[in-house]
Every structure is written in structure tokens, then in C-alpha cells.
Amino acid sequence: MSNPSVLILPGDGIGQEVMAEVRKIITWFGDKRGLNFDVSEDLVGGAAYDKHGVPLADETMAKAQEADAVLLGAVGGPKYDDLDFSVKPERGLLRLRKEMDLYSNLRPAQCFDALADFSSLKKELVAGLDIMIVRELTSGVYFGEPRGIFEEGNERVGINTQRYTESEIERAARSAFELAMRRNKKLCSMEKANVMESGILWREVVTEVAKDYPEVELSHMYADNGAMQLVRAPKQFDVILTDNLFGDILSDCAAMLTGSLGMLPSASLGAPMENGRPKALYEPVHGSAPDITGQGKANPCACILSFAMALRYSFDQGDEATRLEQAVEKVLADGVRTGDLMQSDGGTPVSTSEMGDAVVAAL
Amino acid sequence: MSNPSVLILPGDGIGQEVMAEVRKIITWFGDKRGLNFDVSEDLVGGAAYDKHGVPLADETMAKAQEADAVLLGAVGGPKYDDLDFSVKPERGLLRLRKEMDLYSNLRPAQCFDALADFSSLKKELVAGLDIMIVRELTSGVYFGEPRGIFEEGNERVGINTQRYTESEIERAARSAFELAMRRNKKLCSMEKANVMESGILWREVVTEVAKDYPEVELSHMYADNGAMQLVRAPKQFDVILTDNLFGDILSDCAAMLTGSLGMLPSASLGAPMENGRPKALYEPVHGSAPDITGQGKANPCACILSFAMALRYSFDQGDEATRLEQAVEKVLADGVRTGDLMQSDGGTPVSTSEMGDAVVAAL
Ligand SMILES: CC(C)[C@H](C(=O)O)[C@@H](O)C(=O)O
Ligand SMILES: CC(C)[C@H](C(=O)O)[C@@H](O)C(=O)O
Numbered sequence: 001m002s003n004p005s006v007l008i009l010p011g012d013g014i015g016q017e018v019m020a021e022v023r024k025i026i027t028w029f030g031d032k033r034g035l036n037f038d039v040s041e042d043l044v045g046g047a048a049y050d051k052h053g054v055p056l057a058d059e060t061m062a063k064a065q066e067a068d069a070v071l072l073g074a075v076g077g078p079k080y081d082d083l084d085f086s087v088k089p090e091r092g093l094l095r096l097r098k099e100m101d102l103y104s105n106l107r108p109a110q111c112f113d114a115l116a117d118f119s120s121l122k123k124e125l126v127a128g129l130d131i132m133i134v135r136e137l138t139s140g141v142y143f144g145e146p147r148g149i150f151e152e153g154n155e156r157v158g159i160n161t162q163r164y165t166e167s168e169i170e171r172a173a174r175s176a177f178e179l180a181m182r183r184n185k186k187l188c189s190m191e192k193a194n195v196m197e198s199g200i201l202w203r204e205v206v207t208e209v210a211k212d213y214p215e216v217e218l219s220h221m222y223a224d225n226g227a228m229q230l231v232r233a234p235k236q237f238d239v240i241l242t243d244n245l246f247g248d249i250l251s252d253c254a255a256m257l258t259g260s261l262g263m264l265p266s267a268s269l270g271a272p273m274e275n276g277r278p279k280a281l282y283e284p285v286h287g288s289a290p291d292i293t294g295q296g297k298a299n300p301c302a303c304i305l306s307f308a309m310a311l312r313y314s315f316d317q318g319d320e321a322t323r324l325e326q327a328v329e330k331v332l333a334d335g336v337r338t339g340d341l342m343q344s345d346g347g348t349p350v351s352t353s354e355m356g357d358a359v360v361a362a363l
Numbered sequence: 364m365s366n367p368s369v370l371i372l373p374g375d376g377i378g379q380e381v382m383a384e385v386r387k388i389i390t391w392f393g394d395k396r397g398l399n400f401d402v403s404e405d406l407v408g409g410a411a412y413d414k415h416g417v418p419l420a421d422e423t424m425a426k427a428q429e430a431d432a433v434l435l436g437a438v439g440g441p442k443y444d445d446l447d448f449s450v451k452p453e454r455g456l457l458r459l460r461k462e463m464d465l466y467s468n469l470r471p472a473q474c475f476d477a478l479a480d481f482s483s484l485k486k487e488l489v490a491g492l493d494i495m496i497v498r499e500l501t502s503g504v505y506f507g508e509p510r511g512i513f514e515e516g517n518e519r520v521g522i523n524t525q526r527y528t529e530s531e532i533e534r535a536a537r538s539a540f541e542l543a544m545r546r547n548k549k550l551c552s553m554e555k556a557n558v559m560e561s562g563i564l565w566r567e568v569v570t571e572v573a574k575d576y577p578e579v580e581l582s583h584m585y586a587d588n589g590a591m592q593l594v595r596a597p598k599q600f601d602v603i604l605t606d607n608l609f610g611d612i613l614s615d616c617a618a619m620l621t622g623s624l625g626m627l628p629s630a631s632l633g634a635p636m637e638n639g640r641p642k643a644l645y646e647p648v649h650g651s652a653p654d655i656t657g658q659g660k661a662n663p664c665a666c667i668l669s670f671a672m673a674l675r676y677s678f679d680q681g682d683e684a685t686r687l688e689q690a691v692e693k694v695l696a697d698g699v700r701t702g703d704l705m706q707s708d709g710g711t712p713v714s715t716s717e718m719g720d721a722v723v724a725a726l
Binding site (some may be wrong): 085165196231232250252257 | 405422439448451457483484485487492504505507510511512515518519520521523524525526527528529530558559561562563564565586587588590591594595596608609611612613614616617618620625687689692694
């Protein structure tokens with residue numbers, strides 16, 4: 001049997017640097033644990049635009065469809081700010097999500113013990129925090145039609161359409177309930193059913209799906225209150241389920257609560273392929289960070305932990321995933337710190353590459 | 364000349380209780396400062412539904428259109444949770460906003476010195492915080508058509524439409540720039556122009572309006588990053604301008620940062636009427652709080668401070684508004700505390716009515 005395939009798309013900014021560290025980790029798993037992957041690499045985002053004039057070439061799209069897992073670094077940068085909407089770096093990422101049909105975006109918001117002081121929240125409110133946000137990723141206002149800027153009378157009007165079918169809501173909900181079953185069996189679904197009909201349908205479908213998971217305690221919350229509750233007392237949550245746009249905002253809010261944005265991974269999962277593995281793309285929550293690009297300052301942990309998610313969700317290697325996560329935690333506990341993690345209380349300052357080496361050593 | 368008119372709509376839950384305290388304040392201004400108002404009262408929300416079968420009767424709507432200022436308490440409660448969408452308590456509030464054309468919603472997120480410890484954020488991050496969020500309130504996905512739940516093939520689809528015309532964006536932007544001119548001359552506009560065409564138009568129009576306010580430093584931020592930055596370092600902001608839906612979420616997030624939700628007022632302003640006053644509705648940011656209704660536990664300060672905003676924005680009584688705001692701050696500094704403001708460090712516990720009396724005494 002051939003090795004499972006991994007397509008690496010470093011993208012823009014610090015994407016290249018952090019992905020180099022992930023490669024070290026992949027090599028270690030091959031050498032020491034006999035887990036070998038066929039790794040290939042390609043372009044996405046501004047890097048793809050520079051070469052192909054589009055943020056994702058058709059061949060790259062085809063490769064991503066074939067890959068057992070895609071690892072993405074980050075897209076975007078000031079260089080591309082004035083590009084037309086249709087070729088902006090983000091469109092490459094959105095095309096991957098849409099065409100691979102990655103409807104379930106898993107965003108853990110986890111506070112690392114060694115970093116609890118980093119949060120802007122009081123330590124006791126975030127220490128031990130461990131939330132999983134499930135964001136629907138292939139529908140809603142991100143993709144709904146009609147959309148565009150149109151002439152109307154003597155002025156222009158900007159239009160986007162929030163649109164959810166029952167089946168789109170259902171499959172995202174199922175993936176959230178499945179996760180809740182493997183966690184603390186609490187699920188909170190967030191929408192604006194008091195204002196939006198799409199939110200009413202969302203609530204109805206989620207309530208229906210809940211019948212298949214009687215052990216899971218389901219609650220509903222308006223998304224504005226959700227944002228408040230995340231800030232007030234984030235530990236009340238276990239799994240949060242929400243749509244594409246609310247998920248974009250609420251997951252970033254939750255990520256920032258932990259104070260360790262440079263540490264947070266994500267997984268975007270679709271339906272199972274023929275080999276039983278889900279279509280999958282893994283990426284750090286942080287962006288391309290143009291301000292520190294090329295300086296060896298980036299924290300590779302979020303990207304490394306994204307690979308841990310790949311081990312767990314694509315390759316059924318939960319134990320190896322845990323091993324990798326524990327290695328990262330150990331490195332943090334030892335006080336090894338990239339720039340984003342430095343605080344007055346000290347620690348050992350390291351470069352991107354030294355951080356990668358430290359994780360390998362801890363493995 | 365007749366006195367300016369104020370229409371009081373206490374609404375549901377604690378609305379009634381907190382409004383009783385506002386009446387004491389109004390009486391004080393009449394007795395002691397010669398500022399007399401013609402006060403009338405009517406029903407909105409569940410209270411209106413109970414009597415009229417709709418959350419806002421047409422006569423009440425007509426009265427609101429005539430009033431120089433409307434003061435609203437809160438709407439909603441579990442009793443009304445299962446009502447049809449079209450008659451839910453919220454629809455009463457949304458009808459007022461839409462038909463009075465209250466396009467500019469001002470939501471200060473201010474941290475009171477005496478309460479800086481209440482925030483879930485570290486004190487140094489919020490002490491002295493003073494943000495003004497301007498939320499567009501009459502358009503966007505709250506009101507866009509088509510909307511509803513439709514049959515499509517063999518399933519249902521929930522649809523809402525995000526829709527902004529140039530003139531809708533422009534008038535909201537102008538009101539934000541005007542406010543910025545009277546504050547620290549910094550304006551940050553938030554949208555998702557990287558994903559939504561309506562966001563692209565938003566950014567274009569705001570950039571155009573900025574030319575009329577060369578002294579104001581304008582920046583743009585994606586709304587997801589906005590949520591992050593609010594949590595990370597809220598003091599970087601002065602005025603934030605955003606649309607109806609993002610504004611709903613981001614303003615609640617910002618409100619919770621202050622830790623004093625029971626203290627935060629809001630103003631919703633429309634175009635000037637014949638007498639030069641803007642159409643205006645004032646309401647606390649907090650909700651109807653069914654859990655503490657009728658127990659004398661509610662904090663009336665948010666509603667009292669909403670009346671202070673009425674003095675400033677409807678009645679051109681900025682000095683009297685400041686007087687009232689300072690009275691509230693003095694009461695807090697003296698350690699007078701409703702239940703929501705009690706912490707282990709003590710303070711004098713008071714009821715809703717005692718809090719109102721304390722503010723009157725401080726005046
Ligand atoms: C880059 C952008 C298109 C994207 C989004 O809005 O989904 C990002 O913010 C994210 O959350 O992954
Ligand atoms: C009650 C509800 C309709 C309302 C809204 O969504 O606008 C509320 O959340 C608010 O922010 O004033």
C-alpha cells in the first residue's frame with residue numbers, strides 16, 4: 001500500500017517559515033514511528049497569484065482533491081491588498097474550502113497552562129479553557145447568491161445572501177454532535193433566530209438532529225449573547241456550533257481569549273473519500289503576519305498542532321497526535337518561547353527554527 | 364411653547380422597574396432645573412402582545428413618530444419564546460427602529476473607574492476605556508429582502524439578504540465621523556470586504572465620506588479581526604463604525620469587556636424632525652432579565668444613563684447630561700451597589716429603587 005499523501009501549501013508571509021518546521025515533524029514521524037507520508041508542495045494565495053495570475057491554479061485544486069490531507073500555512077499580505085476581489089489571496093482559500101466541500105471547520109480554543117498569563121482575561125477565567133468551535137464552512141453568506149455590487153436607481157447597492165438548506169445545517173450539526181460525544185457532551189448552537197429566518201431554520205434542524213444524540217445536552221444562544229458569554233465566562237462552553245459568518249467572528253474572539261493565537265490550529269473536514277478518510281485541510285488560526293515575515297520570529301506551534309489534528313482526524317493516529325501535542329506542551333512548560341510568547345517573566349527566546357527543533361527534541 | 368415630549372415604553376421584564384427610576388430623574392430635572400417634559404407611557408414587546416396581539420400597536424407607533432424622544436426599557440422573555448416570528452417581542456423594537464428610520468445606533472462601551480475590577484479582562488486593559496460604537500440600525504441583513512424559509516426541491520432553505528445602498532452607508536458613516544470629530548478623531552470601520560461585496564461597497568463609501576473629515580484618522584479592519592482586537596487591546600479604539608449585524612455582535616462584545624453591562628446606555632438616532640431634533644430612541648444595552656424581574660434587583664443606571672443621552676442628543680442639554688452622568692459616577696464611587704455590581708470587596712447593597720434615590724440625591 002502506498003503512503004498517505006500530504007499536500008503542503010505554505011502560502012504567503014510566515015506560511016513558508018512555519019511549514020518548514022512542520023516538515024521536520026513529518027520527517028520525525030517517518031524516521032521514528034514508521035509513519036511515512038508522500039509529501040508534495042504547491043502554491044496558494046498571493047504566491048500563486050504571482051506565478052499564475054490566480055490565487056489557486058486548477059492543477060493545485062486537482063492535487064488538493066486527491067490528497068489525503070492538505071496543510072495550509074497562511075494567505076494574504078499588503079502587496080495584494082489592491083487586487084481585484086476575484087483574485088485576492090483569500091479567494092484561493094475559499095475555493096479550496098468550497099470545492100473540497102469542507103463543511104465542518106473545527107477550531108479549538110484552548111488555553112495552555114504555561115501561557116495562561118498571556119490572556120487579556122483574568123487568569124482564573126481562562127486557565128484550563130478547552131472549547132471546540134464547529135463552524136459551518138461551505139455555505140451561508142460566504143457563498144450565497146445573488147451577490148455583488150449593482151446599480152439601482154442612481155446609486156449602487158451591495159448585496160450578499162445568507163442561505164442555508166436543511167441538509168447543509170444537518171451535516172454540520174452532526175459533526176458537532178459527534179465531537180460533543182467524544183468530549184463533555186455539551187453543545188451550544190448560536191444564531192440570530194430572533195432576527196433571521198435562516199437562524200430559525202438553523203435552530204429547528206439542530207434541535208431535530210439532537211434527537212439522535214440524547215446524551216448531549218443541547219442549548220441555543222443568540223450570537224450576540226454568545227460573544228458576550230465568551231468574554232464573560234468562556235469555560236461554560238464545551239462545543240459551540242455556528243454558521244460560517246458568526247463562526248468567523250466568534251472563533252476569532254474565542255481564539256484571542258486564550259491569549260495564544262500563535263498556538264491555535266484548525267481542521268476543515270468534508271465527507272469521507274473512497275479510502276474512508278475525510279477530505280481535509282489543516283491550517284493555523286493565525287494569519288500571514290507580514291510584519292514579521294522572513295525574520296525567523298514566527299511561532300510554528302499552531303501549524304505543528306494543525307499537523308497533530310491531521311494525525312488525529314485524517315490518519316486515525318490519535319495517540320501520535322497526543323504525543324505531538326504533549327511535546328509542544330512540554331516545550332512551553334520548559335519556558336521555550338518565540339517572540340509572540342515572551343513576557344516580562346522571562347523564558348528562553350528562540351527563533352522559528354529553534355522552536356521546531358525543540359518540539360522534535362521533546363518528541 | 365409646549366414642553367418637549369417623551370414617550371416611555373417600559374416593555375417587558377425589568378423594563379418597568381428601571382423606568383420607574385428614570386421617572387424620578389425626569390421629575391428632578393423638572394423641579395430643580397426647570398426642564399419640563401410631557402411624559403406619556405405605552406406598551407411594547409410582550410406587554411403589547413398580551414394586550415393587542417401584536418408587539419407594537421399602530422397607535423403606539425404613531426405616538427413614537429410624534430415624540431421628541433422615546434425611552435425604551437427592554438423587550439422579550441421566556442413567556443414569549445414560542446410565539447410566531449412575526450409577533451415576537453423583538454419585532455416591536457425592530458418596527459420602531461425601521462419606521463422611525465433610526466439609522467445611527469450609538470453604543471458607548473465605557474469602563475467606570477469604580478467598576479474596573481468587574482471586567483473579565485485585566486484591569487489595566489480596561490481602566491479608562493471609552494469606545495463609541497456606531498452601528499447602522501435600519502438596513503443590512505436585519506431587513507433585506509428576499510427573506511424567509513422556502514421549499515426547494517425536497518427540502519427547506521432559510522434565506523436572508525444583506526443589502527446596503529450607498530446612501531445608507533453614507534449617512535451612518537457621516538454620523539460616526541461627526542462623533543469622531545467631537546471625540547479623539549479616530550474612526551475604525553469594520554466589515555468583511557475580503558469576503559462580501561457589501562463590505563467592499565461599505566469600505567468604498569466610508570473612504571469617500573472621510574474626505575469631508577480630513578482631521579479624522581480613518582482605519583479599516585475585518586470584523587473578525589475587530590472582535591480579536593477588542594478582546595486583546597480595546598483601548599486602541601475611539602469610534603468604531605459597523606453595519607447592523609456586525610454591530611450587534613461587536614457592540615455586545617465591547618459592552619461585556621467593560622464588565623458593567625448594567626451600566627451601559629444606547630441611543631438610536633434618525634434624521635432631524637421639523638423642530639430640528641433627531642428622531643430618537645434611547646434604551647439600555649441590557650435585556651429584560653426575566654430571572655430577576657420583580658425582585659427589586661435590577662440596576663437602573665443603564666436606563667438612567669440612556670436618559671442622559673436623551674438630554675445630550677435630543678434636547679441639546681449636554682451640561683445637564685454630564686451632570687447626570689457625574690451623579691451616577693459619584694454614587695458608584697460611594698460604593699452604592701445593586702446586586703449585579705456587588706463583589707467580595709464590599710460596597711453597600713441597594714435595591715433598584717434605592718439606587719434611583721441615590722442618583723437623585725447625588726444630583
Ligand atoms: C481569510 C478569510 C477569507 C477567512 C474567513 O473569513 O473565513 C479567515 O478569516 C478565516 O477565518 O479563516
Ligand atoms: C433584541 C434584538 C432584536 C436586538 C438586535 O438584534 O438588534 C438586540 O440584540 C440589540 O442589540 O438591540
